[in-house]
Amino acid sequence: LPSQQFSALTEVLFRFLTEPREVERFLTQLSDFATMNKISVGPLKNIVKSILLVPNGALKRNLSPEQVRADFIALGLSEEKASYFAEQWKVNSPTLTRLAVGQTLMINQLIDMEWRFGVTAGSSELEKVGSIFLQLKLVIKKGSQTENVYIELTLPQFYSFLHEMERVKTSLESFS
Protein backbone atom coordinates (compact mmCIF):
# COMPACT_ATOMS: atom_id res chain seq x y z
CA LEU A 1 0.00 0.00 0.00
CA PRO A 2 1.36 3.44 -0.84
CA SER A 3 1.98 5.53 2.27
CA GLN A 4 -0.87 8.02 1.84
CA GLN A 5 -3.42 5.28 1.72
CA PHE A 6 -1.71 3.52 4.57
CA SER A 7 -2.11 6.66 6.67
CA ALA A 8 -5.76 6.87 5.70
CA LEU A 9 -6.30 3.26 6.66
CA THR A 10 -4.48 3.71 9.95
CA GLU A 11 -6.68 6.70 10.74
CA VAL A 12 -9.78 4.63 10.12
CA LEU A 13 -8.44 1.89 12.37
CA PHE A 14 -7.62 4.18 15.25
CA ARG A 15 -10.93 5.97 15.01
CA PHE A 16 -12.60 2.61 15.46
CA LEU A 17 -10.33 1.64 18.35
CA THR A 18 -11.05 4.82 20.23
CA GLU A 19 -14.78 4.50 19.65
CA PRO A 20 -15.38 0.75 19.64
CA ARG A 21 -19.13 1.16 19.57
CA GLU A 22 -19.11 2.75 16.12
CA VAL A 23 -18.94 -0.58 14.36
CA GLU A 24 -21.27 0.42 11.50
CA ARG A 25 -19.26 3.51 10.78
CA PHE A 26 -16.03 1.53 10.79
CA LEU A 27 -17.37 -1.03 8.33
CA THR A 28 -18.71 1.72 6.04
CA GLN A 29 -15.38 3.53 6.09
CA LEU A 30 -13.59 0.27 5.29
CA SER A 31 -15.72 -0.46 2.26
CA ASP A 32 -15.34 3.17 1.09
CA PHE A 33 -11.60 2.76 1.40
CA ALA A 34 -11.73 -0.49 -0.53
CA THR A 35 -13.74 1.07 -3.36
CA MET A 36 -11.53 4.17 -3.53
CA ASN A 37 -8.38 2.11 -3.80
CA LYS A 38 -9.80 -0.62 -5.96
CA ILE A 39 -9.14 -3.38 -3.40
CA SER A 40 -11.76 -5.98 -2.69
CA VAL A 41 -13.43 -5.74 0.70
CA GLY A 42 -12.95 -9.38 1.78
CA PRO A 43 -9.15 -9.54 1.85
CA LEU A 44 -9.07 -5.99 3.25
CA LYS A 45 -11.21 -7.09 6.20
CA ASN A 46 -8.86 -9.97 6.91
CA ILE A 47 -5.83 -7.75 6.84
CA VAL A 48 -7.52 -5.25 9.10
CA LYS A 49 -8.43 -8.00 11.55
CA SER A 50 -4.79 -9.03 11.85
CA ILE A 51 -3.65 -5.44 12.15
CA LEU A 52 -6.15 -4.82 14.94
CA LEU A 53 -4.62 -7.64 16.93
CA VAL A 54 -1.45 -5.62 17.34
CA PRO A 55 -2.87 -2.66 19.26
CA ASN A 56 -5.01 -4.96 21.40
CA GLY A 57 -2.05 -7.10 22.31
CA ALA A 58 -0.01 -3.98 22.90
CA LEU A 59 -2.57 -2.68 25.36
CA LYS A 60 -2.69 -5.92 27.24
CA ARG A 61 1.05 -6.00 27.57
CA ASN A 62 1.45 -2.25 28.08
CA LEU A 63 3.89 -1.87 25.19
CA SER A 64 5.68 1.38 24.54
CA PRO A 65 5.47 3.00 21.08
CA GLU A 66 9.00 1.78 20.27
CA GLN A 67 7.98 -1.78 21.07
CA VAL A 68 4.90 -1.45 18.85
CA ARG A 69 7.10 -0.13 16.06
CA ALA A 70 9.53 -3.01 16.51
CA ASP A 71 6.65 -5.51 16.41
CA PHE A 72 5.37 -4.11 13.13
CA ILE A 73 8.80 -4.17 11.55
CA ALA A 74 9.16 -7.78 12.68
CA LEU A 75 5.84 -8.47 10.95
CA GLY A 76 7.29 -7.17 7.70
CA LEU A 77 6.02 -3.62 7.52
CA SER A 78 8.33 -0.91 6.16
CA GLU A 79 10.09 1.30 8.72
CA GLU A 80 8.22 4.38 7.58
CA LYS A 81 4.84 2.80 7.98
CA ALA A 82 5.76 1.16 11.26
CA SER A 83 6.93 4.52 12.63
CA TYR A 84 3.74 6.21 11.47
CA PHE A 85 1.67 3.56 13.19
CA ALA A 86 3.73 3.83 16.35
CA GLU A 87 3.21 7.60 16.36
CA GLN A 88 -0.53 7.15 16.06
CA TRP A 89 -0.35 4.63 18.84
CA LYS A 90 1.46 7.06 21.12
CA VAL A 91 -1.11 9.74 20.49
CA ASN A 92 -4.06 7.46 21.03
CA SER A 93 -2.84 5.28 23.83
CA PRO A 94 -4.20 7.37 26.73
CA THR A 95 -7.68 7.08 25.25
CA LEU A 96 -7.23 3.40 24.53
CA THR A 97 -5.92 2.72 28.01
CA ARG A 98 -8.81 4.56 29.56
CA LEU A 99 -11.21 2.50 27.49
CA ALA A 100 -9.54 -0.74 28.58
CA VAL A 101 -9.70 0.27 32.22
CA GLY A 102 -13.33 1.18 31.76
CA GLN A 103 -13.99 -2.28 30.44
CA THR A 104 -12.50 -3.89 33.51
CA LEU A 105 -14.81 -5.93 35.65
CA MET A 106 -16.88 -3.97 38.13
CA ILE A 107 -19.11 -5.66 40.64
CA ASN A 108 -22.56 -4.14 41.14
CA GLN A 109 -21.46 -0.84 39.72
CA LEU A 110 -23.35 2.19 40.99
CA ILE A 111 -24.61 4.04 37.94
CA ASP A 112 -26.96 6.63 39.32
CA MET A 113 -28.33 8.02 42.52
CA GLU A 114 -31.60 9.93 42.98
CA TRP A 115 -32.82 11.36 46.23
CA ARG A 116 -35.57 13.22 47.93
CA PHE A 117 -36.16 14.30 51.45
CA GLY A 118 -39.19 15.44 53.29
CA VAL A 119 -40.97 15.59 56.56
CA THR A 120 -43.24 12.93 57.99
CA ALA A 121 -46.26 14.89 59.09
CA GLY A 122 -48.26 12.15 60.78
CA SER A 123 -48.94 8.45 60.77
CA SER A 124 -51.59 6.01 61.85
CA GLU A 125 -49.82 5.66 65.17
CA LEU A 126 -48.81 9.24 65.80
CA GLU A 127 -50.97 12.20 64.96
CA LYS A 128 -48.15 14.72 64.72
CA VAL A 129 -44.67 13.63 63.86
CA GLY A 130 -42.50 16.27 62.19
CA SER A 131 -39.44 14.13 61.56
CA ILE A 132 -37.19 14.46 58.53
CA PHE A 133 -36.50 11.49 56.29
CA LEU A 134 -34.16 11.08 53.37
CA GLN A 135 -34.86 8.59 50.59
CA LEU A 136 -32.22 7.42 48.15
CA LYS A 137 -32.70 5.48 44.96
CA LEU A 138 -29.52 3.74 43.83
CA VAL A 139 -29.35 2.41 40.30
CA ILE A 140 -27.01 -0.57 40.20
CA LYS A 141 -25.72 -2.50 37.23
CA LYS A 142 -25.94 -6.21 37.93
CA GLY A 143 -24.46 -8.06 34.99
CA SER A 144 -26.34 -6.70 32.01
CA GLN A 145 -29.42 -5.51 33.91
CA THR A 146 -29.96 -2.57 36.15
CA GLU A 147 -31.56 -2.87 39.55
CA ASN A 148 -33.10 -0.07 41.59
CA VAL A 149 -32.53 -0.09 45.32
CA TYR A 150 -34.57 2.19 47.55
CA ILE A 151 -33.30 3.13 51.00
CA GLU A 152 -34.49 5.43 53.70
CA LEU A 153 -32.11 7.19 56.05
CA THR A 154 -32.60 9.26 59.17
CA LEU A 155 -30.82 12.55 59.45
CA PRO A 156 -28.01 11.32 61.73
CA GLN A 157 -27.47 8.40 59.36
CA PHE A 158 -27.21 10.81 56.45
CA TYR A 159 -24.54 12.90 58.13
CA SER A 160 -22.57 9.84 59.08
CA PHE A 161 -22.88 8.49 55.51
CA LEU A 162 -21.65 11.81 54.11
CA HIS A 163 -18.72 11.79 56.53
CA GLU A 164 -17.75 8.23 55.55
CA MET A 165 -17.95 9.02 51.84
CA GLU A 166 -15.66 11.99 52.33
CA ARG A 167 -13.18 9.70 54.03
CA VAL A 168 -13.38 7.33 51.04
CA LYS A 169 -12.69 10.21 48.71
CA THR A 170 -9.60 11.18 50.64
CA SER A 171 -8.44 7.60 50.54
CA LEU A 172 -9.02 7.25 46.79
CA GLU A 173 -7.24 10.50 46.12
CA SER A 174 -4.18 9.46 48.03
CA PHE A 175 -3.85 6.47 45.72
CA SER A 176 -4.24 8.13 42.33
Add this chain to the structure above:
Amino acid sequence: MAAVRDEELAALQSLLKAPSRDAVRQLCQECFSSSPAGLGPLAQRACPGLAADPEEAEQLVSALHNLTRHVVYHSLTRAEDILSLFPENFHQNLKNLLTKIILENISAWRNEAQASQISLPRLVDMDWRVDIKTSSDSISRMAVPTCLLQLKIQEDVALCENSPVVSALTVELSKETLDTMLEGLGRIRDQLSAVANK
Protein backbone atom coordinates in the same frame (compact mmCIF):
# COMPACT_ATOMS: atom_id res chain seq x y z
CA MET B 1 -58.26 7.44 66.00
CA ALA B 2 -61.59 7.30 67.76
CA ALA B 3 -61.69 8.32 71.38
CA VAL B 4 -61.69 5.50 73.89
CA ARG B 5 -65.22 4.67 74.98
CA ASP B 6 -66.30 4.77 78.61
CA GLU B 7 -67.60 1.20 78.59
CA GLU B 8 -64.24 0.06 77.32
CA LEU B 9 -62.40 1.83 80.09
CA ALA B 10 -64.72 0.30 82.65
CA ALA B 11 -63.17 -3.04 81.73
CA LEU B 12 -59.87 -1.73 83.06
CA GLN B 13 -61.24 -2.08 86.55
CA SER B 14 -60.35 -5.77 86.33
CA LEU B 15 -56.84 -4.56 86.97
CA LEU B 16 -57.83 -4.05 90.58
CA LYS B 17 -57.32 -7.78 90.92
CA ALA B 18 -53.70 -7.55 89.75
CA PRO B 19 -51.08 -8.98 92.11
CA SER B 20 -48.79 -5.92 92.02
CA ARG B 21 -48.12 -2.54 90.39
CA ASP B 22 -45.35 -4.07 88.35
CA ALA B 23 -47.78 -6.58 86.92
CA VAL B 24 -49.99 -3.71 85.79
CA ARG B 25 -46.98 -1.90 84.34
CA GLN B 26 -45.89 -5.00 82.48
CA LEU B 27 -49.36 -5.52 81.07
CA CYS B 28 -49.59 -1.92 79.89
CA GLN B 29 -46.34 -2.23 78.01
CA GLU B 30 -47.29 -5.49 76.41
CA CYS B 31 -50.68 -4.18 75.35
CA PHE B 32 -49.20 -1.09 73.75
CA SER B 33 -46.53 -2.97 71.86
CA SER B 34 -48.81 -5.66 70.59
CA SER B 35 -50.69 -5.28 67.35
CA PRO B 36 -54.49 -5.69 67.45
CA ALA B 37 -54.04 -9.21 66.11
CA GLY B 38 -51.65 -10.15 68.87
CA LEU B 39 -54.04 -9.20 71.65
CA GLY B 40 -55.80 -12.57 71.72
CA PRO B 41 -52.87 -14.64 72.98
CA LEU B 42 -51.95 -11.80 75.30
CA ALA B 43 -55.40 -11.97 76.86
CA GLN B 44 -55.09 -15.70 77.37
CA ARG B 45 -51.64 -15.47 78.89
CA ALA B 46 -52.14 -12.50 81.13
CA CYS B 47 -55.53 -13.06 82.48
CA PRO B 48 -56.37 -16.24 84.33
CA GLY B 49 -55.81 -14.24 87.49
CA LEU B 50 -57.29 -10.92 86.38
CA ALA B 51 -60.50 -11.82 84.65
CA ALA B 52 -63.43 -14.01 85.46
CA ASP B 53 -63.82 -15.27 81.91
CA PRO B 54 -62.05 -15.08 78.51
CA GLU B 55 -64.41 -12.37 77.31
CA GLU B 56 -63.54 -10.11 80.22
CA ALA B 57 -59.87 -10.78 79.59
CA GLU B 58 -60.18 -9.75 75.99
CA GLN B 59 -62.03 -6.58 76.88
CA LEU B 60 -59.37 -5.65 79.40
CA VAL B 61 -56.50 -6.18 77.03
CA SER B 62 -58.23 -4.40 74.21
CA ALA B 63 -59.10 -1.43 76.44
CA LEU B 64 -55.50 -1.09 77.60
CA HIS B 65 -54.25 -1.30 74.03
CA ASN B 66 -56.65 1.37 72.83
CA LEU B 67 -56.00 3.64 75.77
CA THR B 68 -52.23 3.54 75.45
CA ARG B 69 -52.34 3.98 71.69
CA HIS B 70 -54.78 6.84 71.99
CA VAL B 71 -52.51 8.69 74.40
CA VAL B 72 -49.46 8.19 72.20
CA TYR B 73 -51.34 9.18 69.06
CA HIS B 74 -52.50 12.46 70.49
CA SER B 75 -49.26 13.03 72.39
CA LEU B 76 -51.08 13.64 75.65
CA THR B 77 -48.23 14.51 77.96
CA ARG B 78 -50.08 16.19 80.77
CA ALA B 79 -51.58 14.19 83.61
CA GLU B 80 -54.84 16.16 83.47
CA ASP B 81 -55.38 15.21 79.83
CA ILE B 82 -54.96 11.54 80.59
CA LEU B 83 -57.06 11.65 83.77
CA SER B 84 -59.88 13.31 81.87
CA LEU B 85 -60.13 10.26 79.61
CA PHE B 86 -61.45 8.06 82.41
CA PRO B 87 -65.17 7.92 83.23
CA GLU B 88 -66.55 9.72 86.29
CA ASN B 89 -66.90 6.82 88.67
CA PHE B 90 -63.60 5.12 87.85
CA HIS B 91 -61.57 3.87 90.79
CA GLN B 92 -59.40 6.78 91.93
CA ASN B 93 -56.19 4.94 92.84
CA LEU B 94 -56.26 2.79 89.74
CA LYS B 95 -56.77 5.90 87.63
CA ASN B 96 -53.73 7.55 89.17
CA LEU B 97 -51.61 4.42 88.81
CA LEU B 98 -52.46 4.00 85.15
CA THR B 99 -51.80 7.69 84.45
CA LYS B 100 -48.44 7.43 86.19
CA ILE B 101 -47.46 4.32 84.22
CA ILE B 102 -48.49 5.91 80.94
CA LEU B 103 -46.54 9.10 81.62
CA GLU B 104 -43.46 7.05 82.49
CA ASN B 105 -43.59 5.19 79.25
CA ILE B 106 -44.87 7.73 76.81
CA SER B 107 -41.60 8.84 75.25
CA ALA B 108 -40.35 5.28 74.86
CA TRP B 109 -43.67 4.35 73.27
CA ARG B 110 -43.48 7.30 70.94
CA ASN B 111 -40.05 6.21 69.77
CA GLU B 112 -41.32 2.69 69.33
CA ALA B 113 -44.19 3.94 67.17
CA GLN B 114 -41.83 5.97 65.04
CA ALA B 115 -39.41 3.10 64.63
CA SER B 116 -42.12 0.76 63.44
CA GLN B 117 -43.70 3.21 61.00
CA ILE B 118 -44.12 2.10 57.45
CA SER B 119 -41.17 3.16 55.39
CA LEU B 120 -38.96 2.19 52.55
CA PRO B 121 -36.27 -0.32 53.47
CA ARG B 122 -34.00 1.32 56.00
CA LEU B 123 -30.25 1.64 56.07
CA VAL B 124 -29.01 -0.18 59.12
CA ASP B 125 -25.26 -0.20 58.65
CA MET B 126 -22.58 0.61 56.11
CA ASP B 127 -18.97 -0.45 55.61
CA TRP B 128 -16.48 0.44 52.94
CA ARG B 129 -13.07 -0.47 51.67
CA VAL B 130 -10.76 0.87 48.99
CA ASP B 131 -9.12 -1.61 46.61
CA ILE B 132 -6.48 -1.01 43.97
CA LYS B 133 -7.00 -2.85 40.71
CA THR B 134 -3.64 -3.96 39.39
CA SER B 135 -4.52 -5.91 36.26
CA SER B 136 -7.36 -7.41 34.28
CA ASP B 137 -7.98 -9.36 31.13
CA SER B 138 -8.09 -6.21 29.05
CA ILE B 139 -4.98 -4.54 30.42
CA SER B 140 -2.12 -6.15 32.21
CA ARG B 141 -0.78 -3.37 34.37
CA MET B 142 -2.67 -0.59 36.03
CA ALA B 143 -3.16 1.00 39.42
CA VAL B 144 -6.77 2.06 39.60
CA PRO B 145 -8.26 2.68 43.03
CA THR B 146 -11.89 1.74 43.48
CA CYS B 147 -14.29 1.76 46.39
CA LEU B 148 -16.47 -1.10 47.60
CA LEU B 149 -19.40 -0.03 49.72
CA GLN B 150 -21.51 -2.50 51.66
CA LEU B 151 -24.94 -1.34 52.77
CA LYS B 152 -26.99 -3.35 55.23
CA ILE B 153 -30.62 -2.77 54.47
CA GLN B 154 -33.56 -3.78 56.61
CA GLU B 155 -36.88 -4.40 54.94
CA ASP B 156 -39.99 -2.55 56.12
CA VAL B 157 -40.44 -3.47 59.77
CA ALA B 158 -44.19 -3.41 59.55
CA LEU B 159 -44.15 -6.14 56.92
CA CYS B 160 -42.13 -8.70 58.82
CA GLU B 161 -43.35 -8.37 62.39
CA ASN B 162 -40.86 -10.24 64.48
CA SER B 163 -37.97 -11.13 62.26
CA PRO B 164 -36.97 -8.26 60.04
CA VAL B 165 -34.95 -9.30 57.03
CA VAL B 166 -31.60 -7.60 56.73
CA SER B 167 -29.90 -7.89 53.37
CA ALA B 168 -26.41 -6.79 52.47
CA LEU B 169 -25.78 -5.01 49.21
CA THR B 170 -22.25 -4.49 47.96
CA VAL B 171 -21.77 -1.71 45.45
CA GLU B 172 -18.64 -0.70 43.58
CA LEU B 173 -17.89 2.95 42.90
CA SER B 174 -15.24 4.43 40.71
CA LYS B 175 -13.62 7.70 41.69
CA GLU B 176 -15.81 9.63 39.24
CA THR B 177 -18.98 8.05 40.59
CA LEU B 178 -17.91 8.85 44.12
CA ASP B 179 -17.24 12.47 43.22
CA THR B 180 -20.65 12.80 41.60
CA MET B 181 -22.26 11.17 44.61
CA LEU B 182 -20.50 13.52 47.00
CA GLU B 183 -21.69 16.46 44.96
CA GLY B 184 -25.25 15.20 45.32
CA LEU B 185 -24.86 14.57 49.04
CA GLY B 186 -23.39 18.05 49.48
CA ARG B 187 -26.43 19.54 47.82
CA ILE B 188 -28.68 17.60 50.17
CA ARG B 189 -26.71 18.92 53.13
CA ASP B 190 -27.02 22.49 51.90
CA GLN B 191 -30.76 22.13 51.43
CA LEU B 192 -31.11 20.61 54.87
CA SER B 193 -29.30 23.54 56.46
CA ALA B 194 -31.45 25.96 54.49
CA VAL B 195 -34.57 24.25 55.82
CA ALA B 196 -33.21 24.12 59.35
CA ASN B 197 -32.33 27.79 59.35
CA LYS B 198 -35.76 28.98 58.30
